[in-house]
Amino acid sequence: MAAEYYNYIDGEWTESDETFETANPAAPSETVATYHEADVDDATAAVEAASAAEDEWANTPAPQRGAILREAATILADRKDEITDLLIAEEGKTQAEAGGEVQRAIDIFYYYAEKTRDMGGSVKSASGPRTNLYTKNEPVGVAALITPWNYPIAIPAWKVAPALATGNTLVLKPAKVAPGVALEIFKALDEAGLPDGVANVVVGPGSTVGNELVVHDDVDAVSFTGSGQVGHMIYDKATDDGKRVQTELGGKNPTVVSDTADVEEAAGIIANGAFGTTGQSCTATSRAVVHTDVYDEFVDAIVAEAESIEIGPGEDSDMGPQVNERELEGTLDYIEVAENEGATLATGGGQPDEFDEGHFVEPTVFTDVDNDYRIAQEEVFGPVLAVIEVEDFEEALETANDVDYGLSSSIVTNDHTEAERFVDEIEAGVAKINDKTTGLELHVPFGGFKQSSSETWREQGDAGIDFYTIEKTVYDSF
Template identity: 35%
Template sequence: MADTSYASVLETRCLVAGAWEGAGETPVTDPARGEVIAHVPHLGAEAAGRAVDAASAALDGWGAEPVKARARVLRAWYDLVMANRDALAALLTAEQGKPLAEALGEIDYAASYIEFYAEEAKRILGEVIPAAAGNARAMVLRQPIGVVAVITPWNFPAAMITRKVAPALASGCTIVLKPAPETPLTALALARLAERAGVPAGVLNVITGDAPAIGDVFLSHPDVRLVGFTGSTAVGKHLMRGAADGMKRVALELGGNAPFIVFDDADLDAAVTGVIASKFRNMGQTCVCANRIYVQAGVHDAFVERLAAAVRALKVGDGRAPGVQQGPLINMAAVDKVEAHVADALEKGATLVTGGKRHALGGTFFEPTVVTGMRADMQAACSETFGPLAPVFAFESEAEVLAAANNSDAGLAAYFFTRDLSRTYRMLERLQFGMVGCNTGVLSSELAPFGGVKQSGNAREGSHHGIAEFTELKYAVLGGLEL
């Protein structure tokens, strides 16, 4: 039986061509309680093909809608999301595990993209450019790219959807969405609200099921013109290779390995607050969380002492319980990875300061952990832990830490704390990352372009830059004019 706090938004069928279909086959599990809370369809290539066909059939009609009409639909969707905020957050916590306060924050964040792109739909502008001939006029039109296939992850099951779907809808594109198998219910609930808001049949389709089969349709179907993906770098590379044959555009937001640098002139209390906000948000299961914490030698011990105290104070438990700040990890594979990274660090000489093992609550709960004495050859330095492990490295000079921070194939987010203005400008310009936070552990906003460099992706989401991913430029010349 559904929890009554989210029953009003619970949907367990898939949306294809305006019809809700499919029987529940695949279980969705509450990671905090280990209970199956729903079943969703296990669809495959046939359904994916029908969904793409439906999106293709709906493309001309949706793209021809006046921008104000599309904006009104998006605004109505935003209003419905906010009206159902509590129920959506309860559903998100139930299937993903993050504390309810964070889930409420994610629903607000997800809705902010819908609101922003409802407004941005009216600002998809073309250009009038100089013509080569005197009796001609030239212009550049910006038009929808076409059918968009979207694959989203489990760690932010609401925001990662609206960050892609809202600008796609605003630009006149149609969409087929495949959410993560761990967290499909939030996606289906958002789609139900979008339908209620007036998104026409076929414009937004949502399917769950066989990921390889569905992905192959996205890559091979000639009507799909863009594949948008948030997830691992390995899968992103696979999608990029697969999209090449059809010359499809790919918009990839991939893995991170964020450095968090604390200089000896930093406000240590603010830096600790920044680490807690960055590293332990969503139990460390974010692509922009602090994965390598570099602390200058002069303040290292004082910083670690304060950080350890703050980490020990974090309340772990079921995200629905009052005051809980750390919920469970998404599954046992995530627990195994954190455990392996801790063990590797300790075997190679690191020191355990606090935490370090599976939590007494059992299941997929893991203790928030701090280790010191980290080196570049340890697993936690080389790859994303994606869990509540804060590994601390000591450094001496600015040049040393810049080299260490940039020594990564990932280039998504970086953070540093200092009160030196000259150093601030040097770091902002020399850190090889798509997003950099100075004296803050929080980066994300619908007003800003989210994305990375190097192997962290090739796209930007959010802001006016985000809508450009879903449009094509068309150059047009009007010749033979009598002027």
């Protein structure tokens, strides 16, 4: 029997007149869960509840807030297996990917629970006598959090946990495609003793529910992760109202393969970055920028890597399905576009024959790609890799930077000078050496350059705390 989920407003799980269902992307005829769909009135009620709880939560000692986060993390850890199964069933990730994502959410809550012990400001030396000069950090207020489906528990966790740790109240709107695991966070918070109204969650359309969260007068900060088109619209609306805004958007992430690289290692790194999570990650490797001296060898190696991947349902495969029919069709459309532009389809490009249903697509590699092709410029959000040949390191850097995005990047090289130059000159918020573009540590800043981010505030680590706090300077001459 499919699970049933409700919206969580002012400490109560609330019903709605309208409901919708989610389906298993590996078996679309299978219903995973039924959701009560929020409307504008629900969004308004959630914001009002958060606003009413704002002062009491802000005045709660930070270690007490941390104790609730810690207990919520423990509850999530106790339920890790069932939450992992839900993530697999609703979003399509493999067992390893889903389990790793759930553990990341648990770790994030533990991390920010401990950070609450160190929430004070700083003490400075005053210029004159009898003056104590120091700073104190205060919460921004009510935060509206809007999250995507591709990391349906990790991204909500890295927004919710620092917001609560710093004394803010909040309303989360997760994507309707796979919201179940985000709601499990709120179940854990409720059981951990979070006061009513401090954290609320409404599941509904972005055009109505999401818009109400962005424009409501009682909302002080907006954090959005999703598409560039929506993100820019949200940024404009929220900043027009004077709200603090943080957006993390798309990517077109390169890995440069130097002529000094171990080609087999490079192919393994890039295959992991390109085809892991079925390419449905904003940090996925979508361009391999390869030195001409190792180009042919690399193409053979990456094709072999792609063809070795076992496709199937997440419980027992190397790569699961795309999340729904729309995403699958989008990927297949880009594959057709790439062929029409003149790129060579080296492997993949279609749907595997062995499945009667499911949104499966083959890991796909294109060669002979010019960097001005759409396949090299636009985010595909599927397991599609464009391989671009370059003559030297200078051209590799120029090609890597010649896109509108700047989220993640990497280089595979045995030349330390090249590695240092890459770090200095790549136009991306994340730069990795001899590593895949995907995979992030939770205690360091994350964000992009150019169209990948609002370039205002970073997420995770201390940067996550910075977004949700305002610093006050105190001159005490008592």
